[in-house]
Amino acid sequence: MSNTEDRKLKDTIDGVTRNWGGKFFFEMGTPWKRAVNNWKNKGGVVVHLTAYGENAETSDVLDRIRGSGKDILIMVGSQKVPGEFFSEAVSDFNVAIGNQPHSECASVAVFLDRFFKGEELARSFQGGKVRIVPRSRGKEVAVEKKP
Amino acid sequence: MSNTEDRKLKDTIDGVTRNWGGKFFFEMGTPWKRAVNNWKNKGGVVVHLTAYGENAETSDVLDRIRGSGKDILIMVGSQKVPGEFFSEAVSDFNVAIGNQPHSECASVAVFLDRFFKGEELARSFQGGKVRIVPRSRGKEVAVEKKP
Numbered sequence: 001m002s003n004t005e006d007r008k009l010k011d012t013i014d015g016v017t018r019n020w021g022g023k024f025f026f027e028m029g030t031p032w033k034r035a036v037n038n039w040k041n042k043g044g045v046v047v048h049l050t051a052y053g054e055n056a057e058t059s060d061v062l063d064r065i066r067g068s069g070k071d072i073l074i075m076v077g078s079q080k081v082p083g084e085f086f087s088e089a090v091s092d093f094n095v096a097i098g099n100q101p102h103s104e105c106a107s108v109a110v111f112l113d114r115f116f117k118g119e120e121l122a123r124s125f126q127g128g129k130v131r132i133v134p135r136s137r138g139k140e141v142a143v144e145k146k147p
Numbered sequence: 148m149s150n151t152e153d154r155k156l157k158d159t160i161d162g163v164t165r166n167w168g169g170k171f172f173f174e175m176g177t178p179w180k181r182a183v184n185n186w187k188n189k190g191g192v193v194v195h196l197t198a199y200g201e202n203a204e205t206s207d208v209l210d211r212i213r214g215s216g217k218d219i220l221i222m223v224g225s226q227k228v229p230g231e232f233f234s235e236a237v238s239d240f241n242v243a244i245g246n247q248p249h250s251e252c253a254s255v256a257v258f259l260d261r262f263f264k265g266e267e268l269a270r271s272f273q274g275g276k277v278r279i280v281p282r283s284r285g286k287e288v289a290v291e292k293k294p
Contacts, residue, residue, distance in 0.1 A: 057268035106256030
């Protein structure tokens with residue numbers, strides 16, 4: 001989360017990761033230009049999700065991103081993002097999860113689901129205290145054994 | 148949006164539909180039990196999206212929903228939903244877009260993307276004033292011709 005600090009949000013993410021596992025982390029307050037430049041200097045590509053970009057369904061943009069074989073930084077803004085987000089200095093790909101107005105959160109979710117071809121939903125995370133046992137009815141939570 | 152009224156939210160949705168087209172509408176203040184009963188009486192099925200449900204990736208739940216051939220009401224709550232949501236009286240299917248904590252908005256988006264096999268992102272909506280012309284860089288908006 002660039003250009004802003006929200007301690008409470010970080011605490012929430014950290015709490016979820018403690019209980020449910022995984023290596024998620026939250027970084028705030030880094031100006032977005034610095035984050036982008038650091039990423040590019042490490043050899044990564046930058047994907048900007050925007051309703052104005054190449055359509056993820058009707059174009060081959062996802063194949064081209066996968067074809068780059070590089071690690072990906074996904075940028076997502078809100079209704080008004082700086083025009084520079086669209087420039088070659090910033091984004092390697094401008095990708096639209098449909099060219100209609102939509103939720104930014106939804107666009108990240110659908111991008112990840114398509115990029116990983118759905119396998120991410122079957123993944124388990126290490127280091128959590130609890131995990132859900134899927135059920136057709138009701139709730140079941142199992143306590144993870146200590147390794 | 149059941150059990151609550153938020154006029155501003157309705158105005159936002161209506162404004163988006165006026166500009167971008169489509170037949171989206173927003174209904175508020177109907178108690179959820181009534182909405183569910185009305186839907187079931189019309190022969191529809193009810194899908195409750197919940198992290199506790201059958202995994203959309205590792206189970207065949209999406210095929211079973213499609214196989215019903217019926218219209219679908221998707222229910223999505225927040226962290227605490229009434230236990231009744233899981234009962235046969237309410238939900239025909241409890242579906243998890245992954246059995247990890249996740250955004251409700253994201254779960255609706257991924258469910259729809261999978262249910263429609265991605266075709267929804269290529270759809271255009273009738274009756275709007277403007278539409279986006281997809282581009283690899285920059286923004287292009289075309290004004291719709293009057294029919």
